[in-house]
Structures are given as C-alpha cells and as structure tokens.
Amino acid sequence: MAGALVLLGDDLRADDSPALAAAAEGAQVVAPLYVLEKGRVRGAALWWLGKALEDLERALAEKGGRLFVMQGGQLACAKSAMASLGTRAVYLNAGVDAARDAALIAALKAEGAEVHYFPQSLRDESILAREGGGYRVFTAYHKAAAKLEVRQPRGATPPFESPAQLPRTVPVAEVAAHLEKGWTGRLASYWEPTAAGLAAQIALLPEILPHYAEERDWPFRVTTSRLSPYLRFGQIDPARLVRIVAALPEGEGRETFLRELNWREFARHCLAHHPDLPYEPLDKAFRAFPWRDDPAALKAWKKGRTGVPIVDAGMRQLWKTGWMHNRVRMICASYLVKDLLIDWRLGAEWFMETLVDADEASNALNWQWVAGSGPDAAPYFRVFNPLLQARKFDPDGYYVRKFVRELAFLPAEWVHTPEKAPVDVLADAELPPGTYPEPLVDHRKARERALKGLAGMREKVREVAR
Numbered sequence: 001m002a003g004a005l006v007l008l009g010d011d012l013r014a015d016d017s018p019a020l021a022a023a024a025e026g027a028q029v030v031a032p033l034y035v036l037e038k039g040r041v042r043g044a045a046l047w048w049l050g051k052a053l054e055d056l057e058r059a060l061a062e063k064g065g066r067l068f069v070m071q072g073g074q075l076a077c078a079k080s081a082m083a084s085l086g087t088r089a090v091y092l093n094a095g096v097d098a099a100r101d102a103a104l105i106a107a108l109k110a111e112g113a114e115v116h117y118f119p120q121s122l123r124d125e126s127i128l129a130r131e132g133g134g135y136r137v138f139t140a141y142h143k144a145a146a147k148l149e150v151r152q153p154r155g156a157t158p159p160f161e162s163p164a165q166l167p168r169t170v171p172v173a174e175v176a177a178h179l180e181k182g183w184t185g186r187l188a189s190y191w192e193p194t195a196a197g198l199a200a201q202i203a204l205l206p207e208i209l210p211h212y213a214e215e216r217d218w219p220f221r222v223t224t225s226r227l228s229p230y231l232r233f234g235q236i237d238p239a240r241l242v243r244i245v246a247a248l249p250e251g252e253g254r255e256t257f258l259r260e261l262n263w264r265e266f267a268r269h270c271l272a273h274h275p276d277l278p279y280e281p282l283d284k285a286f287r288a289f290p291w292r293d294d295p296a297a298l299k300a301w302k303k304g305r306t307g308v309p310i311v312d313a314g315m316r317q318l319w320k321t322g323w324m325h326n327r328v329r330m331i332c333a334s335y336l337v338k339d340l341l342i343d344w345r346l347g348a349e350w351f352m353e354t355l356v357d358a359d360e361a362s363n364a365l366n367w368q369w370v371a372g373s374g375p376d377a378a379p380y381f382r383v384f385n386p387l388l389q390a391r392k393f394d395p396d397g398y399y400v401r402k403f404v405r406e407l408a409f410l411p412a413e414w415v416h417t418p419e420k421a422p423v424d425v426l427a428d429a430e431l432p433p434g435t436y437p438e439p440l441v442d443h444r445k446a447r448e449r450a451l452k453g454l455a456g457m458r459e460k461v462r463e464v465a466r
C-alpha cells in the first residue's frame with residue numbers, strides 16, 4: 001500500500017495546496033502531519049494556530065482524511081511517521097524560511113526520504129537581481145516581479161484516505177485547548193481563525209479596496225483587509241488572493257493592495273537571501289549602534305504607558321486584540337528605536353509574542369526598515385514625530401480614545417497631548433492628575449540623542465576601518 005507523508009507548516013489549508021494535492025493523487029494513504037515545535041510559534045500566534053488546526057481537521061475530514069499532530073522536532077517526528085506509514089515519500093510546501101526548509105529537506109534526504117517540495121511564492125520563477133543575488137530595494141523587486149505571471153493556484157485537493165492512527169500523535173482538540181490557556185483566550189472575541197472567518201474578511205474587500213489607497217493609513221476605522229494572520233498561516237494561498245483581487249474593479253486601491261502583497265513576498269525574498277535577518281542588522285554598521293539598556297522604559301512601551309497616546313493606543317491594541325494597524329506599528333516601532341533608543345530586536349521579540357500574524361520574514365523586514373538597518377530601510381536620521389503622525393492619521397483622536405480608555409473624554413484638541421491640557425479640561429474629562437503617565441521622553445531631545453547615537457556609530461565604524 002503506497003503511503004505518503006505530508007508535512008504541514010505555514011500552509012494550513014485543505015485546497016490550493018500543491019503538496020497535499022500531489023500526495024492525494026499519487027498515494028493510497030496520505031498522512032498530513034503538523035509538528036508542533038517548541039518556541040517556533042508563540043503567544044498570540046500559537047492561539048491562532050490551535051484554532052486553525054481544528055478548522056483544518058474538519059476540512060480534511062470532509063475529504064475523507066485525517067490531520068495528525070505531533071510535538072517535538074520536525075525531523076524526528078517525520079521519521080517516526082514515515083516508519084509507521086512504511087513510506088519514503090514526503091511532500092511539503094515551502095514555509096516562510098527557505099533556509100529552514102533547505103536544512104529539513106537535506107536531513108530528510110539523508111534519512112532516505114524522497115522529498116517533493118513545492119514553492120509557495122507568488123511567482124514560479126525566482127526573482128533575482130542583475131548580479132544574481134537578492135534585491136535590496138523594494139521598487140526594483142516590485143518592477144521585476146510585475147513582469148512575471150502570478151502562479152496558478154493548485155485548486156481543490158481530491159478526496160483521500162488516511163491511516164487510522166500514527167504513533168506519538170496528540171488529539172488536535174487537546175492541542176488547541178492547551179494553546180488557548182492564559183491571556184490569549186480573549187482573542188476569540190476579535191478573531192475567527194477559520195475558513196468561515198477568512199471568507200468573511202474576503203467578503204469585505206469590495207468595500208475596502210476602492211478607498212484603500214487613501215484610507216489605509218487611518219487606524220480609527222477598518223480600512224485594511226485584516227487578512228494578515230490567515231496569510232501568515234497559509235489558510236489562503238496568496239496566489240488565490242491575487243486572483244480574487246484581480247477580479248474586482250480596477251483602481252488605485254486595488255493596485256496599492258497588490259503592491260502590499262508584494263511587500264510580503266519581498267520580506268520572504270529578503271529572508272531567503274539573508275537568513276539572519278531576524279537577529280542581525282543587515283547594515284553591519286548597526287552592530288556598533290549604542291542602544292540603551294532601559295528595562296523600565298521597555299516595560300512602559302510594552303504596556304502602553306509611555307505617555308504618548310498614539311503609541312500607547314497601538315501597544316494596547318496589540319495586547320488586547322493580537323493585532324495593530326500598520327501605520328501605528330511603524331509609529332510604535334520608531335518610538336522604541338529612536339525616541340527610547342532601545343534595540344529593535346527587543347521590540348521585534350515582543351511583536352513575535354503578541355501578534356496573531358507574527359511572521360519571521362515580515363516582522364524582521366519591517367523592524368529593520370524602521371531601525372534604518374535593513375533592506376530598503378528608511379534612513380535612520382529620518383525620525384518619526386509621533387505627535388505629527390497622530391495629528392495626521394488620527395486627527396480627532398478616535399483611535400486613541402478607543403484603546404486608551406482614560407483619555408476617552410478628552411476633546412480632540414488635547415487628546416494627543418494630555419500632559420499639556422489645562423487643569424479644568426482634565427477635570428471635565430474625568431482625568432485626575434497622575435492617571436495617565438507623563439511622556440517618558442521629550443521628543444525633540446530624544447531625536448537629538450538618536451542622531452548623536454548615529455553619529456557615534458559612524459565614528460566607531462570609521463575608527464575600525466582606519
């Protein structure tokens with residue numbers, strides 16, 4: 001009896017899966033296996049993962065198959081499943097990290113596996129810069145990508161059978177219940193990590209996209225798709241999403257949205273060419289940057305108690321809902337890195353713990369972009385002014401009031417600068433002194449300190465080069 005093992009990863013869907021479809025077409029018995037590796041997915045994303053696995057189990061059952069979950073190392077679990085199935089055939093779709101995939105494939109082959117590996121990038125051809133390496137500038141990457149056709153999604157997976165049991169597996173419901181423990185339980189009131197939840201978000205695209213180009217920077221209304229966690233866990237093939245979007249009426253909003261999907265692709269491209277992107281500044285000069293060690297300020301940032309309302313609203317939205325609006329992610333990240341002068345890696349870690357869409361590639365690329373050390377990064381000396389950002393993108397303070405409840409009754413004039421509000425305004429807004437923190441730093445002085453840090457870093461680099 002020909003069996004096949006399908007190693008699931010960032011592709012938790014029953015259809016549009018080249019690996020699953022090829023296994024179902026080629027083998028009599030198919031075992032889709034998800035290996036829960038310690039530390040790989042964490043916090044809020046782990047909660048999402050449990051729900052997505054439960055939903056996938058239902059979808060695979062409709063095809064006649066079963067989902068298996070094991071805990072441990074991927075290779076050891078795959079070996080045990082192969083032995084139990086009596087097969088050498090292993091199918092997998094590419095995950096977010098090409099280097100991790102390559103290491104796993106090499107190890108599987110060394111164990112005698114026949115590996116069938118399917119890329120998941122939007123285009124079949126790999127996109128390479130003229131010198132043959134990776135692109136560092138998004139617009140050049142985007143231009144090169146636009147010349148290539150978006151790949152065809154694989155379509156429906158045919159019905160298949162699975163073995164009744166595999167040793168060492170744990171029931172999916174048990175895993176999901178376990179992952180729901182603790183603070184992440186509340187995320188259920190904001191998200192539905194299922195195919196039904198995905199369909200509901202997709203149904204909003206015709207309303208969102210016509211205004212997306214002008215409104216996507218507004219955090220106070222739903223102006224973006226909120227598809228990021230579904231994309232993160234591969235509950236939708238990005239190539240399918242592009243087709244859905246391409247069928248909507250043409251317009252600037254649609255083009256801008258497709259460009260954002262290409263940013264996601266670019267992040268994967270950068271991680272493939274720089275596997276240490278999540279840990280190492282791409283611009284090596286930043287190794288010499290004089291980051292400050294300030295655990296109290298880091299804690300205030302994480303808790304949304306910096307005294308800067310737009311930053312605090314973002315950090316509280318993140319903690320409460322597992323997601324933060326993109327513009328506010330930029331503001332909060334910039335505040336940590338430039339106003340507080342705290343190492344971007346500590347911020348990126350916190351995001352990986354608290355975002356439902358926590359993604360090694362997108363998170364690393366965007367943090368390095370903000371820090372000024374990454375591919376296509378904003379130059380370090382360009383420092384976001386959080387107050388100007390707040391006044392531009394949340395002019396009436398609706399977003400701030402929604403997440404910083406103490407400021408709920410402050411009028412728009414003072415909502416972004418409560419520290420400057422007159423005493424009678426504070427009294428009318430039921431905000432006794434001391435309820436909301438004073439700003440941790442003065443932005444003007446912090447900006448000067450950040451620029452000094454940059455100059456110091458450059459000097460150090462010059463010294464080393466001398």
Ligand SMILES: Cc1cc2nc3c(=O)[nH]c(=O)nc-3n(C[C@H](O)[C@H](O)[C@H](O)COP(=O)(O)OP(=O)(O)OC[C@H]3O[C@@H](n4cnc5c(N)ncnc54)[C@H](O)[C@@H]3O)c2cc1C
Nearest residue numbers: 224225226227228260264326329330357358359362363366
């Ligand atoms: C500091 C920082 C950290 C981030 N960390 C993550 C992360 O861990 N995971 C993640 O998916 N996104 C991350 N982003 C990118 C972006 O904020 C989110 O993808 C976006 O807010 C998700 O909301 P949406 O689905 O409504 O986006 P939409 O505006 O509807 O965009 C559609 C899709 O395009 C992709 N996309 C949009 N903007 C970006 C971008 N700047 N970079 C990469 N892909 C993008 C996402 O997959 C998104 O779902 C980060 C951004 C910043 C500034």
